[in-house]
Amino acid sequence: METKTLFNERRSINFFDKTKEMDEQTLKEIINLAVLAPSAFNLQPWRIIVVKSENSKEKLFKLSNTQDKVKEAAVNLILIGKKNAWDNSNLVWQEMLKSVGGNKQMVDGAKQAAAFLYGSSDERSRKFAESNTGLLAMAIMIAAKEYGVDTHPMSGINFDGIHNEFGLREDDTVVMIIAMGYSDKSKTLYPRRPRLMFDEIATIL
Numbered sequence: 001m002e003t004k005t006l007f008n009e010r011r012s013i014n015f016f017d018k019t020k021e022m023d024e025q026t027l028k029e030i031i032n033l034a035v036l037a038p039s040a041f042n043l044q045p046w047r048i049i050v051v052k053s054e055n056s057k058e059k060l061f062k063l064s065n066t067q068d069k070v071k072e073a074a075v076n077l078i079l080i081g082k083k084n085a086w087d088n089s090n091l092v093w094q095e096m097l098k099s100v101g102g103n104k105q106m107v108d109g110a111k112q113a114a115a116f117l118y119g120s121s122d123e124r125s126r127k128f129a130e131s132n133t134g135l136l137a138m139a140i141m142i143a144a145k146e147y148g149v150d151t152h153p154m155s156g157i158n159f160d161g162i163h164n165e166f167g168l169r170e171d172d173t174v175v176m177i178i179a180m181g182y183s184d185k186s187k188t189l190y191p192r193r194p195r196l197m198f199d200e201i202a203t204i205l
């Protein structure tokens, strides 16, 4: 699909067709395309829990202000930001070392910079994890559209509740959830609401 069309046609879908499952291969292809999203130092500070079983959906539904789409969608993604992904344990550093021909000094410099920029306060770690994972979220929604899959992002959720119920780590932060599936064509989506345009949101200095 042409990029302009993708942007014009992506909508937050309120009604999913409960009878339509999404095959795992399609989900994998969407995610594997979306991970081309940019991230700071290419550190990719994110991970995803795919909520697919009825039991897990029910738990998520209760922690999402009982938004019906959570139960109706084929799957829901919990997008998790990793606040500590700047640290030494991130395998991306090893890949970076290879890709710069073993130049350890260069990689150590990047590690030091990342430790300061993203690890020197809780605010910096959180911004790092959540801003990068936000870009992944948009990439997933656009990639899904390319595969004919509809989505709905949600942050009207109980972040701490999801964190606890799904056994997340201390350094994880729940960024949002995204319901995914196929829209129920028998229902009409509300018209798209207008956006604030360049002249209203941008300042040229």
Ligand SMILES: Cc1cc2nc3c(=O)[nH]c(=O)nc-3n(C[C@H](O)[C@H](O)[C@H](O)COP(=O)(O)O)c2cc1C
Pocket (backbone or CB within 6 Å): 010, 011, 012, 013, 067, 153, 154, 155, 156, 157, 176, 192, 193
């Ligand atoms: C981060 C984020 C959180 C959102 N949370 C919710 C939510 O909890 N429930 C909901 O019904 N819509 C939610 N929305 C959907 C927005 O209301 C929707 O994107 C907006 O109205 C624009 O509509 P469109 O996506 O169809 O263009 C959320 C959207 C974003 C980006």
